[in-house]
Amino acid sequence: MSASKNIMKFPKKSRYKPETADVFVPMEEGGADWLRALRKSGFDELKEQGLPTPKLERWKYTNLLPLVKNFGAELGASDVVYEDPDKLVQNMGVLFEDAPRWLIDVLSQAPVRDDMALWHLCNAYIRDGVVIDVPAGEIVDKPVEITITGHDGAFFVPRTVFRLGEGAELTVIEFHKGEGRYWNNRVTNVIVGPNARMRHYRIQENSADAVYTQNTHVQIERDGTYEGFTLAAGAALSRNQIHAELSGSNATCDVSGINILRGSQHGDTTLEIEHKAPHCTSHQFIRSVLGDQAHGVFQGKVYVSRGADKTDADQLSNALLLSEGAEMDTKPELEIYAEDVKCSHGATTGKLEDESLFYLRSRGVPEDQARALLIEAFVDEVADKLGDEAVREIVRKRVEIWLKK
Amino acid sequence: MIEIKDLHVETDDKEILKGIDLTLQKGEVHAIMGPNGSGKSTLSYALAGRDGYNVTKGTASINEQSLLDMLPEERAAAGVFLAFQYPVEIPGVQMSNFLKTALNAVRKARGKDELDALEFLKLAKKKMKELGVSDDMLKRPVNVGASGGEKKRNEVLQMALLEPSFAVLDETDSGLDIDSLKIVADGINKLRSPERTFLVITHYQRLLDYIKPDVVHILADGRIIKSGGPELALELEEKGYAGFLGQAA
Numbered sequence A: 001m002s003a004s005k006n007i008m009k010f011p012k013k014s015r016y017k018p019e020t021a022d023v024f025v026p027m028e029e030g031g032a033d034w035l036r037a038l039r040k041s042g043f044d045e046l047k048e049q050g051l052p053t054p055k056l057e058r059w060k061y062t063n064l065l066p067l068v069k070n071f072g073a074e075l076g077a078s079d080v081v082y083e084d085p086d087k088l089v090q091n092m093g094v095l096f097e098d099a100p101r102w103l104i105d106v107l108s109q110a111p112v113r114d115d116m117a118l119w120h121l122c123n124a125y126i127r128d129g130v131v132i133d134v135p136a137g138e139i140v141d142k143p144v145e146i147t148i149t150g151h152d153g154a155f156f157v158p159r160t161v162f163r164l165g166e167g168a169e170l171t172v173i174e175f176h177k178g179e180g181r182y183w184n185n186r187v188t189n190v191i192v193g194p195n196a197r198m199r200h201y202r203i204q205e206n207s208a209d210a211v212y213t214q215n216t217h218v219q220i221e222r223d224g225t226y227e228g229f230t231l232a233a234g235a236a237l238s239r240n241q242i243h244a245e246l247s248g249s250n251a252t253c254d255v256s257g258i259n260i261l262r263g264s265q266h267g268d269t270t271l272e273i274e275h276k277a278p279h280c281t282s283h284q285f286i287r288s289v290l291g292d293q294a295h296g297v298f299q300g301k302v303y304v305s306r307g308a309d310k311t312d313a314d315q316l317s318n319a320l321l322l323s324e325g326a327e328m329d330t331k332p333e334l335e336i337y338a339e340d341v342k343c344s345h346g347a348t349t350g351k352l353e354d355e356s357l358f359y360l361r362s363r364g365v366p367e368d369q370a371r372a373l374l375i376e377a378f379v380d381e382v383a384d385k386l387g388d389e390a391v392r393e394i395v396r397k398r399v400e401i402w403l404k405k
Numbered sequence B: 001m002i003e004i005k006d007l008h009v010e011t012d013d014k015e016i017l018k019g020i021d022l023t024l025q026k027g028e029v030h031a032i033m034g035p036n037g038s039g040k041s042t043l044s045y046a047l048a049g050r051d052g053y054n055v056t057k058g059t060a061s062i063n064e065q066s067l068l069d070m071l072p073e074e075r076a077a078a079g080v081f082l083a084f085q086y087p088v089e090i091p092g093v094q095m096s097n098f099l100k101t102a103l104n105a106v107r108k109a110r111g112k113d114e115l116d117a118l119e120f121l122k123l124a125k126k127k128m129k130e131l132g133v134s135d136d137m138l139k140r141p142v143n144v145g146a147s148g149g150e151k152k153r154n155e156v157l158q159m160a161l162l163e164p165s166f167a168v169l170d171e172t173d174s175g176l177d178i179d180s181l182k183i184v185a186d187g188i189n190k191l192r193s194p195e196r197t198f199l200v201i202t203h204y205q206r207l208l209d210y211i212k213p214d215v216v217h218i219l220a221d222g223r224i225i226k227s228g229g230p231e232l233a234l235e236l237e238e239k240g241y242a243g244f245l246g247q248a249a
Ligand SMILES: Nc1ncnc2c1ncn2[C@@H]1O[C@H](COP(=O)(O)OP(=O)(O)OP(=O)(O)O)[C@@H](O)[C@H]1O
Pocket: B011, B012, B016, B034, B035, B036, B037, B038, B039, B040, B041, B042, B043, B052, B085
């Protein structure tokens, strides 16, 4: 019928909410051409997309906006302190004066997905950060410890780059903490060269009112190993997002995490592991303990590209709900285009076993202590797999302290 | 002294125990025998204070102290110990940590000094040796991957460490090979003392050959239908429950 011609076409509904980026204003700062270009592109992307909202598929369970209102009009400071026995840490801001080509390339690399406004937000205000560049063959024995402290009212967006040359080894432990209400939005790039090994641990104990959003992009070349772990105990809202690309054969990627949350804390772990080469192995292992009205999210994806044959990938999320009000959302995904792969995923959500509790109590262990014992055992299965013994102890200690609170 | 009077217990809104009366004098060993599903484990759980086993009527006391208002851990501190028919597996909790935590919790509640890691280890190893439990067990998660027999020995080990004044052994003999049965029975006998009372739940006369009971009770359908001396167990062996059930009716 001709009437159909007159039906008004509404514009296609956008997944984005550009207006949410209104508070952000461009930074009037000089710097090299590439830096200004990066800021501009970051800013343009941010203005086009706006901040992520639950309308975006990968933000369905996490509502960032209400917690970051009024942040962004200006940048605030954070304290960054290093424990760096081998003097490896370089200040990115200083490097900018005469940045090496490789660093410019890494910093200018576009995010792998189109729902990463928070990545662009970092670029829009890029100013400083940390770089560690370990030359080929260098084995760094002592872990580099970086402590990042946020202050009330601050909004800060540091970028971080770790690069390991062929055969290099590095361990980094990041401690995130602070006081008051602040928003720490970070982007980290990790490049693990051939046969290199990076151990990357985060102890996230931000203040109860803080927002912590982090994007990490990891690239692992042939025979390289990345072991990433996060203990998420802090922040009102945290989003721990990691994309790893296994780009050379025989690479290994282990991403694990322990989330211990209570009150109205929200903790989101979003992982995407992309197998691009054959004979690679990846593991995702997340355990969450949720008390009160805490809300946990695990979104884990394994993507196996064509040709990434003999991939061995698994992912597992187990959550323990300590109260009726606690909630866990999980979304495991597998996308496989290669031959002869071994992939598995699993997700469970449950309570402490009544039977185990009774068994312990019948031996005289008071209920609180019995619960603590079972919770420690639950998360310890993640801690136990970590390669660095000192970190295993740090994690156990933090969990113990958390349980006593 | 343990006194159980007119004890009624429900699970799932169903009455399982329909009025149990038992008096165990200090130092006595009583055996309870009874068909499957007659309520033996229900009695043991009710005494240990397991959730979901609701006492609707009656009393139970240890040395004139009422058990029924106490939490499970308080009962343990007061001297109650239950060796489970099906010991629970607890992944991730190391046996040594479990035993030490339990022992110190009980010692603390009983007004005794807590043991440090070394003192505990010495004590545990001694008891383990007596019970033929290998030292590796300490590093293993509680009951995980243990055989049926190993689990039962573990229960006796826990009892030996916690030194209860009233031990309920729920089919601690089932699933044991002949040698293990002897070791376990020896372990139990070693704990016999004028201060310690045992309630031994079993299906088999064999255990009672090793652990001579003072009194044998037959439990059927939630009631004690007959009590007598050790000869009652032999008689039961001969006639089977059918004979007794007929007699009671
Ligand atoms: N948690 C429970 N929920 C529902 N029914 C139960 C529960 N525990 C026990 N029962 C029921 O109570 C009755 C007695 O069970 P109980 O385990 O006490 O028997 P038992 O004498 O120990 O048997 P067995 O010799 O097989 O060990 C059975 O009918 C059983 O199904």
